[in-house]
Amino acid sequence: MNPTSDNPQTSTTKPVRILVAEDSPLNQQVTLKQLEKLGYAADAVLDGSQALEAHARTPYDIILMDCQMPGISGYEATWQIRNREQEKAGAAEAGKRVYIIAMTANTQADNREKCTSAGMDGFINKPVLLAELEVALVHALADQTATKEMEGVIDPLIIASLHQLRTPGKPDPLIELIDLFLREAPTQLDTMNDAVAKNDLSSLSRTISAATALKGSAGNLGARNLAALCDEIEQTAKTWMLADVQPLIERAREEFGRVRVALEKIKGQ
Amino acid sequence: MDSPNSFDPAAIERLCRLGGNKFAVEMIELFFGYGGKKLAAARESQQSGSLAALAEAAHPLKSSAGNVGAVRVQTLAAQVEQSAMEQKAALAGSQLAELEIAFAEVKSILETEKARLVKPPS
Numbered sequence: 533m534n535p536t537s538d539n540p541q542t543s544t545t546k547p548v549r550i551l552v553a554e555d556s557p558l559n560q561q562v563t564l565k566q567l568e569k570l571g572y573a574a575d576a577v578l579d580g581s582q583a584l585e586a587h588a589r590t591p592y593d594i595i596l597m598d599c600q601m602p603g604i605s606g607y608e609a610t611w612q613i614r615n616r617e618q619e620k621a622g623a624a625e626a627g628k629r630v631y632i633i634a635m636t637a638n639t640q641a642d643n644r645e646k647c648t649s650a651g652m653d654g655f656i657n658k659p660v661l662l663a664e665l666e667v668a669l670v671h672a673l674a675d676q677t678a679t680k681e682m683e684g685v686i687d688p689l690i691i692a693s694l695h696q697l698r699t700p701g702k703p704d705p706l707i708e709l710i711d712l713f714l715r716e717a718p719t720q721l722d723t724m725n726d727a728v729a730k731n732d733l734s735s736l737s738r739t740i741s742a743a744t745a746l747k748g749s750a751g752n753l754g755a756r757n758l759a760a761l762c763d764e765i766e767q768t769a770k771t772w773m774l775a776d777v778q779p780l781i782e783r784a785r786e787e788f789g790r791v792r793v794a795l796e797k798i799k800g801q
Numbered sequence: 802m803d804s805p806n807s808f809d810p811a812a813i814e815r816l817c818r819l820g821g822n823k824f825a826v827e828m829i830e831l832f833f834g835y836g837g838k839k840l841a842a843a844r845e846s847q848q849s850g851s852l853a854a855l856a857e858a859a860h861p862l863k864s865s866a867g868n869v870g871a872v873r874v875q876t877l878a879a880q881v882e883q884s885a886m887e888q889k890a891a892l893a894g895s896q897l898a899e900l901e902i903a904f905a906e907v908k909s910i911l912e913t914e915k916a917r918l919v920k921p922p923s
Binding site: 555556557558559561562565566569600602637658659661662 | 812815816819820824827828831832835857860861863864865867868869879
């Protein structure tokens with residue numbers, strides 16, 4: 533079935549939590565009806581302040597955010613949501629990153645850059661057409677699936693916070709950090725492997741040093757599993773149980789393979 | 802009155818396909834109420850010399866108008882917003898006057914559309 537066709541409303545609602553933040557009641561009603569037609573239920577608010585309250589209450593998957601609303605604009609609300617997400621990164625109650633689609637009647641070329649800088653992920657022109665909304669939602673959901681797959685390997689909130697360190701006209705610090713990590717990590721893993729094979733006191737020290745260094749750089753990039761494995765290697769080596777370290781190094785190598793794939797994807801985005 | 806570019810009937814057809822005739826009529830009525838309110842706010846802002854408030858009032862008219870096919874209102878609202886943002890008070894004022902006329906014109910067209918949509922099939 534083509535959901536953009538004239539078929540009656542989809543009978544089952546898709547399990548996606550959507551918030552529409554739009555100050556024009558006409559635009560809001562049209563967007564809600566379009567979502568209903570595409571099989572989504574959604575909550576709606578009339579300004580940026582209400583959007584922030586709703587986001588604090590409900591872990592939405594997607595927010596359709598009008599850029600220019602009275603009071604707190606869509607740009608400002610998005611910026612505050614991203615700050616909240618970063619503050620929670622690593623905390624016990626760490627939430628997920630909501631996908632924010634800008635809805636704007638502002639067609640100026642620099643507006644897209646403004647949306648991206650504020651932390652918005654997608655962009656749709658107003659008045660919103662059903663087919664365009666459907667495409668934007670498909671992109672949002674595909675992106676979230678990819679993010680979920682990657683989340684077990686790399687913490688996306690750490691990557692998002694590193695993204696924000698970018699300065700126009702200067703090299704991207706995230707890319708530099710990834711490149712450095714991908715260059716050094718294999719050497720550190722080899723160092724651990726060779727040292728454990730020699731099984732003497734100086735080898736122990738080299739293993740601990742390499743594991744500590746890799747733990748730090750993996751942690752900086754949000755590779756939590758790899759950092760945890762390096763910590764285990766470090767702690768086990770400190771007890772002189774070098775025989776127990778070898779299988780941990782193998783697991784760290786396998787995890788590094790997954791981290792490398794994820795980081796290469798991030799570099800390509 | 803009904804210049805070729807002032808109204809796009811395809812927008813009303815889209816609303817009918819989306820939610821039926823009743824929904825399309827409700828959206829037209831919302832446009833009358835919300836659009837009228839924003840237009841009044843724009844005039845008040847222009848008279849008090851607040852160009853920022855004028856731009857803020859014209860902006861939502863732009864996208865709301867697009868949903869009911871009020872093409873000329875959409876275009877003029879965009880022009881008023883732009884002129885107000887560029888601090889061109891006189892130009893924004895004359896464009897606002899045109900916008901008020903265009904709103905009245907499209908209201909009349911949309912009243913006819915409403916009548917057509919609520920008419921029982923013969």
